[in-house]
Amino acid sequence: MSGSRTESSEADPAFQRLLRDVERDLGFRTSSYNDAYLRRRVEARMRRRGVEGYEAYGRLLDDEADEREALLDALSVNVTSFFRNPEVWAVVREVLREVDGRVRIWSAASSDGREAYSMAMLAFLDPAIDERRVDIVGTDIDRGILRRAREGRYRRSGTDDPVEQLTAVDGATEYVTVTDDAVVVDDRVRDLVTFRRHDLTDGEPAGEFDLVVCRNLFIYIEERAKARMVSTLLAGLAPGGHLVVGLTETLPPDCRDAFEAVDRRRRVYRQRG
Ligand SMILES: C[S@@+](CC[C@H](N)C(=O)[O-])C[C@H]1O[C@@H](n2cnc3c(N)ncnc32)[C@H](O)[C@@H]1O
Structure with a gap:
């Protein structure tokens, strides 16, 4: 231990x-x-x-x-939603607009995939982002939740209604099929995203990315392990790449020098070049 x-x-x-x-x-x-x-x-x-x-x-x-x-x-606490914390997405959109060439995105601790699919939808919705240049990797430690992420089908309930979540961003419902009891993400959106298992305590990043989003995991993580996880995320960033963490989360003191805040309140950081 x-x-x-x-x-x-x-x-x-x-x-x-x-x-x-x-x-x-x-x-x-x-x-x-x-x-x-x-x-x-x-x-x-x-x-x-x-x-x-x-x-x-x-x-x-x-x-x-x-x-x-x-x-x-x-x-594994898998709570998530489409466009969780809508105020963060306006900043994510700005970040994606700025990337030249291929746009490589990592949704780390992606749970059932709604975060990764939200980014794919933004790429389709925003004329300043070319979805053909976007690749998104969603990773999680939990194999069961990854299976659900790949399916891209979300049950509707009184406490968790994906349709309501999608209305946070104009036009997002155009990218799903809505039935009485579920929402199914369109193939064109699913095609931008690949899911695979990855344990953030293992040290190796899942590749090299322009944007890494890792939200609402650190709240459960012990300080030293959190510092190691942030180092893993940092190692997965291309020079000048961006990191987004959860609204109630902070970067460990040891890692702060590696980043500058782009929007401190919304927890959007850029790796110092
Ligand atoms: C609360 S969800 C966050 C989902 C999404 N990022 C969001 O903010 O809506 C936390 C996720 O972290 C995953 N997780 C827990 N420990 C992990 C680890 N060591 N490596 C990768 N994922 C992990 C859980 O399986 C769960 O799906």
């Missing part, structure tokens, strides 16, 4: 052991995530299964493949 755990969990050896076993046996790098987040997720599973104590829950994980699967699922 990394020495990065906070004191509260170091004072809780049973929880530490459980995290170590999850990391070793399930391949989920618990040491990169913050304790409060891991506790909430693990304890939600324990309540669901009526289990008292981390040791008992560890035994359940040993015995039941379904519970291992359910825990892995619970550890």
Whole structure:
């Protein structure tokens, strides 16, 4: 286990052991995530299964493949939407307009793909961006969510209505087919995006990009792992490339010199040349 755990969990050896076993046996790098987040997720599973104590829950994980699967699922928070935080998209649009030649974009921690597809739609919608020059790579650690991303089909519900999300940007609904219960992204939009598995704790970037968008993952990540992830993202930027993080997220102090703020409030940064 990394020495990065906070004191509260170091004072809780049973929880530490459980995290170590999850990391070793399930391949989920618990040491990169913050304790409060891991506790909430693990304890939600324990309540669901009526289990008292981390040791008992560890035994359940040993015995039941379904519970291992359910825990892995619970550890990935996949909440996302089309054009999430609409105010950020006006700046993203400006950034995309400025790129000469091919426009290479990485949606890191892309969840079910709506962020990557939103960028593809912007390329079609904005006459100053030539969609034929745009390549988008969406990556996530969660194989199940990547399968859904590739399908590009999103169920409509009262709390998560993709149609409503798309109305944040004029004309975006032209790029989907809407049925009573779902929204399906058009092939022309899907064709701009490739999805693949990538773990941001692994160190290697997914390629070289003009724009890297990594939003709403760092909120769950422990500080040192976050610094490593930002280094990975930085390594994936072409000179002068842009990075966008989540509206409530900040860059770790060690990485700040590598970037200048383009729009601090909307968390848009440019790599210093
Ligand atoms: C809350 S979603 C964010 C989706 C999208 N970026 C957004 O802002 O709407 C966080 C995503 O990070 C993914 N994730 C968690 N740990 C990861 C890691 N180590 N590497 C890559 N993706 C990870 C999760 O599977 C999840 O889909």
